[in-house]
Amino acid sequence: MARKLCIKTYGCQMNVYDSGRMADLLAPLGYGTTDDAAEADLVILNTCHIREKAAEKVYSDVGRLRNLRNDRLAAGGAPMTIAVAGCTAQAEGAEIMRRAPAVDLVVGPQAYHRLPELIARAHRSRGEALDTDFPIDSKFDHLPLQSRVEGSAAFLTIQEGCDKFCTFCVVPYTRGAETSRPVDAVLAEARHLADLGAREITLLGQNVNAYHGAAPDDAGGNGAPWSLGRLVHALADVSGIERIRYTTSHPRDMDDELIEAHGRLPQLMPFLHLPVQSGSDRILEAMNRRHTADDYRRVIERLREARPDIALSSDFIVGFPGESEREFQMTLDLVREIGFAQAYSFKYSPRPGTPASMMADSLPEDVKADRLARIQAAIAEGQHAFNRGCVGRTLPVLFDRPGRRPGQMVGRSPYMQAVHAEVPSTMNGRILDVTIDSAHPNSLGGTLADPAEAAA
Ligand code: SAH
Ligand code: SF4
Numbered sequence: 108m109a110r111k112l113c114i115k116t117y118g119c120q121m122n123v124y125d126s127g128r129m130a131d132l133l134a135p136l137g138y139g140t141t142d143d144a145a146e147a148d149l150v151i152l153n154t155c156h157i158r159e160k161a162a163e164k165v166y167s168d169v170g171r172l173r174n175l176r177n178d179r180l181a182a183g184g185a186p187m188t189i190a191v192a193g194c195t196a197q198a199e200g201a202e203i204m205r206r207a208p209a210v211d212l213v214v215g216p217q218a219y220h221r222l223p224e225l226i227a228r229a230h231r232s233r234g235e236a237l238d239t240d241f242p243i244d245s246k247f248d249h250l251p252l253q254s255r256v257e258g259s260a261a262f263l264t265i266q267e268g269c270d271k272f273c274t275f276c277v278v279p280y281t282r283g284a285e286t287s288r289p290v291d292a293v294l295a296e297a298r299h300l301a302d303l304g305a306r307e308i309t310l311l312g313q314n315v316n317a318y319h320g321a322a323p324d325d326a327g328g329n330g331a332p333w334s335l336g337r338l339v340h341a342l343a344d345v346s347g348i349e350r351i352r353y354t355t356s357h358p359r360d361m362d363d364e365l366i367e368a369h370g371r372l373p374q375l376m377p378f379l380h381l382p383v384q385s386g387s388d389r390i391l392e393a394m395n396r397r398h399t400a401d402d403y404r405r406v407i408e409r410l411r412e413a414r415p416d417i418a419l420s421s422d423f424i425v426g427f428p429g430e431s432e433r434e435f436q437m438t439l440d441l442v443r444e445i446g447f448a449q450a451y452s453f454k455y456s457p458r459p460g461t462p463a464s465m466m467a468d469s470l471p472e473d474v475k476a477d478r479l480a481r482i483q484a485a486i487a488e489g490q491h492a493f494n495r496g497c498v499g500r501t502l503p504v505l506f507d508r509p510g511r512r513p514g515q516m517v518g519r520s521p522y523m524q525a526v527h528a529e530v531p532s533t534m535n536g537r538i539l540d541v542t543i544d545s546a547h548p549n550s551l552g553g554t555l556a557d558p559a560e561a562a563a
């Protein structure tokens with residue numbers, strides 16, 4: 108019997124990856140995917156817990172789904188199973204069951220391979236089914252390989268969880284301890300993705316550069332775990348994979364091997380998202396980041412020595428408890444000094460159970476909002492300047508979606524910029540050289556360097 112599955116994904120790329128894997132897992136049970144919850148037999152909300160707004164969304168979403176379901180049942184339609192997955196499921200599983208009785212099942216990020224059983228249990232009893240256990244090692248062993256790659260770019264989760272315990276962050280609680288997939292499993296999945304047509308892979312992990320995966324059986328040596336730098340070298344040899352990225356990294360784990368890889372491997376894209384959070388050493392210490400602003404500057408310096416054209420991105424939190432105007436200014440100075448190609452910034456959001464949420468001197472909302480507006484202006488300025496610096500250059504662009512105008516496509520530069528150009532839609536998934544002739548705040552425009560290439 109054909110059934111329909113609708114997955115709504117919030118949060119980071121790891122959730123995007125997991126949603127794909129859940130769909131692949133449920134396909135053999137007869138579930139085809141749909142974007143329309145109204146026609147779905149099973150709706151999975153893959154949630155994020157990182158800030159309060161993200162976490163609260165689950166309750167409004169469940170309310171809407173419950174109404175949809177009631178309307179459908181009243182009209183004599185089929186029932187709908189509502190599942191909550193992801194980090195809010197992990198953090199608030201029992202609370203969700205209590206506050207939102209319309210939810211049929213709750214499943215944490217390390218228990219997705221048990222979804223078929225949970226669904227069966229929920230159907231049988233129409234009662235609760237909750238699994239937020241942490242059998243991290245078995246999740247990947249039991250999920251099927253990805254079934255398709257869209258637009259030639261794919262995600263590959265190689266690491267999960269975090270042991271850093273930044274004082275503001277829920278991830279160590281929602282995703283569990285830092286664990287890495289074995290090298291063999293990662294290489295096998297990369298080869299599989301290449302066979303499906305992936306030309307770019309993005310390696311994912313909450314702390315991806317803390318990767319320390321079990322060495323391959325045939326590697327010889329002392330069998331010591333591999334670092335990300337070493338893994339990236341092996342991935343660069345996978346035929347078909349032309350571009351490698353990784354995210355998200357921690358400044359403390361940028362070791363020599365990884366920095367050298369940026370200088371040595373053309374497949375490793377010259378772009379790095381490296382969150383720093385603050386430019387003030389006092390705030391960094393209160394955040395338990397365990398590095399200073401100068402440590403961060405030195406990492407950037409070494410990266411630029413290895414790969415002079417590397418573009419940088421970062422995350423910033425403004426309004427951390429006790430942050431003074433002067434300390435905020437130090438963050439602004441860092442933004443201007445480094446010259447980020449892009450960056451994300453957030454108002455500090457106290458999260459239940461984290462040490463920072465118990466700190467005194469939280470800042471008023473208007474101060475946070477004002478600082479957010481100022482840092483966003485500085486980031487936007489830096490981004491536009493970086494984009495303007497690309498005009499006149501010829502960049503390889505991986506085209507992966509249609510543009511706004513007919514005859515146009517949009518792709519990604521090595522630096523993650525969106526690039527628009529007149530390109531036939533048959534070039535979807537191809538990497539073509541584009542000469543950049545215009546820069547906008549959030550994108551570039553260009554023309555094919557060799558139009559004959561696209562006609563071929
Ligand atoms: N693992 C990554 C980031 C994980 S969360 C790292 O270590 O950098 C993504 C971003 O959300 C963080 O970099 C941080 O800037 C932001 N963030 C996390 N917790 C937050 C909170 N409580 N309030 C506001 N922003 C937060
Ligand atoms: Fe959260 Fe810090 Fe771990 Fe990143 S390193 S996931 S911010 S605790």
Ligand code: F3S
Pocket residue numbers: 117118119120121122154155156157193194277278281282313
């Ligand atoms: Fe959100 Fe969980 Fe990712 S809290 S950012 S979905 S790891």
